[in-house]
Amino acid sequence: MFDLNVKADIKPLARSLDDLARRQVPFATAKALTAVARKVQDAQRAALPSVFDRPSLFTQRSIGVKAARKADLTATVFVKDIAAQYLEPFEFGGQHHLPQSKRGGTLFNPKAVPLNQYGNLPKNTLKRLSGRKDVFVGSVTFKRSGQTVSGVWKRPKAGWRRADVKRGYKRTYGTKGALGTEGGVKTGLTLLVRFGDALPVQPRLEWRKRAAAVVQANLKAEFQKAMGEALATARR
Known part of the structure; x- marks a missing residue:
C-alpha cells in the first residue's frame, strides 16, 4: 500500500481564538482534515479517466480515506493493496505491473478474447478457457523464426484424414477454418492471451501534486466551517 498523509499546521488559524474556542480546536481540526481528505479522494477518482482508458x-x-481523530490529527488517503501494485508505477515510475498467470508468466495482450467494458479480461476468463478441451496453456516455438510465444492457445479443428490400412496409420491433410499467423509462420493455432514482459511506465498519475493542491485550496475554509459548528454546539 502507498498512502498520503494529509497534515497541516493549524496553529496560525487558531491564534486569535478565545479559551472556549481553543478547547474545540482538536475536534474541529480532526473534522476539517477528514473533510479535506475526502475531497482529495474525490479528486483522485475524478482524475483516473485522464490517465487510464475506462x-x-x-x-x-480502491481509493479510501482513514478519518482523523482528536487523539490522532492525521487523515490518510490510501490505495488498497491490490490496486496500489499496478497504480504505483504511474506515480513513481518503474515497470508496469502485470498480474501473474498460474504458469508463472505475466498476462499481456489479450487477442481473440472478448474484453469487459473497461478493456480488461473478465474475472475467471483464464480459468474458464483453460478448462476447454480445445484450449491449452503453454509455449509454442516456431522452427523458422526460432521465436517462442507463451500464452493461452486455441487448437485448430480436426482436419480430414485418410486411413492407410497397409501401413497402419492415419494421415492429416489439412485443418478446417482459416489459419492464423504467429511468429511470422502460418499455424492452425490461435493465440488468445499472450504472456509477456512488463514495460516501462512513464509517471503521470500526479497523486501527490494533486493532493497537495486540494489541501491548500480547501483546508482553511474547512477548518473555519468545522470551528463554527463546534462553537455553536459548545455554546448551547
Whole structure:
C-alpha cells in the first residue's frame, strides 16, 4: 500500500481564538482534515479517466480515506493493496505491473478474447478457457523464426484424414477454418492471451501534486466551517 498523509499546521488559524474556542480546536481540526481528505479522494477518482482508458470500478473504489481523530490529527488517503501494485508505477515510475498467470508468466495482450467494458479480461476468463478441451496453456516455438510465444492457445479443428490400412496409420491433410499467423509462420493455432514482459511506465498519475493542491485550496475554509459548528454546539 502507498498512502498520503494529509497534515497541516493549524496553529496560525487558531491564534486569535478565545479559551472556549481553543478547547474545540482538536475536534474541529480532526473534522476539517477528514473533510479535506475526502475531497482529495474525490479528486483522485475524478482524475483516473485522464490517465487510464475506462478505469474499472475496482480501481476507482480502491481509493479510501482513514478519518482523523482528536487523539490522532492525521487523515490518510490510501490505495488498497491490490490496486496500489499496478497504480504505483504511474506515480513513481518503474515497470508496469502485470498480474501473474498460474504458469508463472505475466498476462499481456489479450487477442481473440472478448474484453469487459473497461478493456480488461473478465474475472475467471483464464480459468474458464483453460478448462476447454480445445484450449491449452503453454509455449509454442516456431522452427523458422526460432521465436517462442507463451500464452493461452486455441487448437485448430480436426482436419480430414485418410486411413492407410497397409501401413497402419492415419494421415492429416489439412485443418478446417482459416489459419492464423504467429511468429511470422502460418499455424492452425490461435493465440488468445499472450504472456509477456512488463514495460516501462512513464509517471503521470500526479497523486501527490494533486493532493497537495486540494489541501491548500480547501483546508482553511474547512477548518473555519468545522470551528463554527463546534462553537455553536459548545455554546448551547
